Amino acid sequence: MVWIKLKELLTSNMESIGGMNSTLVKVLAGSAGLYVVYKLCDGLLRLPRIGRYSDRYILVTGCGSGFGLELVKRLDSLGCHVFAGCRTESSVAQLTNCCSDRVMPFLMDVAKPNSIRKALLIVSNKLSEDGKELWAVVNNAGTGLGAGPLEWITIDDYRASNAVNLYGMIDVTMTFLPLIKKSRGRVVIMSSMAGRIVIPGTCPYYVSKHGTEAFSDELRRSMRPYSGLKVSIIEPGNYLSNLTSGTNIGANIDRSWNEAPAEIRQEFGEHYYKSVREARLKRNPSKRISDVTNAYEHAIFGRYPRPRYVVGRDAQIVLRPLTWLPEWLADWLIEKMTFKPPLPAALMLTS
Numbered sequence: 001m002v003w004i005k006l007k008e009l010l011t012s013n014m015e016s017i018g019g020m021n022s023t024l025v026k027v028l029a030g031s032a033g034l035y036v037v038y039k040l041c042d043g044l045l046r047l048p049r050i051g052r053y054s055d056r057y058i059l060v061t062g063c064g065s066g067f068g069l070e071l072v073k074r075l076d077s078l079g080c081h082v083f084a085g086c087r088t089e090s091s092v093a094q095l096t097n098c099c100s101d102r103v104m105p106f107l108m109d110v111a112k113p114n115s116i117r118k119a120l121l122i123v124s125n126k127l128s129e130d131g132k133e134l135w136a137v138v139n140n141a142g143t144g145l146g147a148g149p150l151e152w153i154t155i156d157d158y159r160a161s162n163a164v165n166l167y168g169m170i171d172v173t174m175t176f177l178p179l180i181k182k183s184r185g186r187v188v189i190m191s192s193m194a195g196r197i198v199i200p201g202t203c204p205y206y207v208s209k210h211g212t213e214a215f216s217d218e219l220r221r222s223m224r225p226y227s228g229l230k231v232s233i234i235e236p237g238n239y240l241s242n243l244t245s246g247t248n249i250g251a252n253i254d255r256s257w258n259e260a261p262a263e264i265r266q267e268f269g270e271h272y273y274k275s276v277r278e279a280r281l282k283r284n285p286s287k288r289i290s291d292v293t294n295a296y297e298h299a300i301f302g303r304y305p306r307p308r309y310v311v312g313r314d315a316q317i318v319l320r321p322l323t324w325l326p327e328w329l330a331d332w333l334i335e336k337m338t339f340k341p342p343l344p345a346a347l348m349l350t351s
């Protein structure tokens with residue numbers, strides 16, 4: 001009797017588990033289907049472009065090398081007019097030689113408010129001369145000062161990084177915003193995955209890019225009443241440029257180490273410095289700079305640009321998913337995935 005009851009109970013449970021399983025499968029299949037439809041609609045929505053390239057006047061900052069230089073060449077090849085802000089005379093000369101006369105290179109140091117005001121004059125004069133409007137401002141200029149463990153980095157490294165990456169970008173954006181409001185054009189802001197998640201080793205850069213994200217989000221939301229005006233953030237992973245080159249990173253780590261106070265150098269020891277330096281130089285950035293210029297181009301000319309462009313496989317597959325995880329798991333994974341430095345000399349002595 002008991003056995004029969006038990007059998008009945010088990011059979012009914014198995015049936016309900018089977019029922020649950022098939023419901024789960026239906027829910028999963030339905031969600032996957034919805035996701036595919038969403039991706040398809042999203043992809044289709046992003047296809048239309050705003051044309052009339054030869055009528056478009058665009059300001060780009062930090063055009064001396066890397067993404068900025070590539071973007072200027074791309075815009076030039078499309079037939080646009082480009083105001084190309086450069087930090088040095090040699091970059092101005094380089095652009096004058098390599099581009100058509102639609103490209104107007106001039107000195108513009110985004111860390112110097114006076115230089116930004118002069119740039120506004122240059123741009124405004126040219127626009128009124130040609131009877132045109134400024135279609136887009138692209139905040140590309142950036143620097144990566146201050147590398148190594150937190151205690152090697154000085155407060156001046158944070159100031160220098162923020163002066164360009166954050167305050168410079170804000171100053172440029174707010175200075176040119178009235179022109180963009182008039183044209184209902186585009187503000188494009190270069191951030192980084194460093195603005196979303198912190199991988200230890202270059203803290204001032206991460207601080208400046210987290211600030212960049214905050215400003216860009218606020219700007220995008222507050223510009224909603226200006227229909228047509230769009231704000232986009234670009235978030236690349238690791239790409240090869242002057243900023244990420246071994247020479248630049250090595251020099252940055254050397255400077256931080258050489259300028260660190262004597263007691264910090266003693267605490268960490270030469271072996272720590274050498275292994276951190278060696279590990280940083282082993283990173284292998286992507287050479288597909290066109291991923292970034294494609295994102296820039298879409299943010300400028302897509303009829304419906306994305307609010308955020310996460311660019312590169314490392315950014316899409318590894319870094320962005322890390323931002324969704326609980327801290328304990330993200331911390332553990334970051335420790336497993338990145339170089340684990342040796343113990344500082346002082347801790348080796350006591351352990």
Ligand SMILES: NC(=O)c1ccc[n+]([C@@H]2O[C@H](COP(=O)([O-])OP(=O)(O)OC[C@H]3O[C@@H](n4cnc5c(N)ncnc54)[C@H](OP(=O)(O)O)[C@@H]3O)[C@@H](O)[C@H]2O)c1
Pocket residue numbers: 061062063064065066067068085086087088091108109110111112140141142143164168190191192193235236237238239240241242243244285
């Ligand atoms: N490479 C990456 O993996 C990566 C990833 C995410 C985001 N980013 C961002 O992408 C942007 C471009 O960097 P990049 O990788 O192409 O490096 P890059 O080749 O070093 O380009 C940075 C440009 O910014 C200019 N610049 C620096 N300080 C400036 C200032 N005060 N005023 C005006 N221009 C200034 C530099 O001019 P000088 O050469 O004359 O100093 C250079 O032309 C930066 O905002 C960077 O943070 C890069």
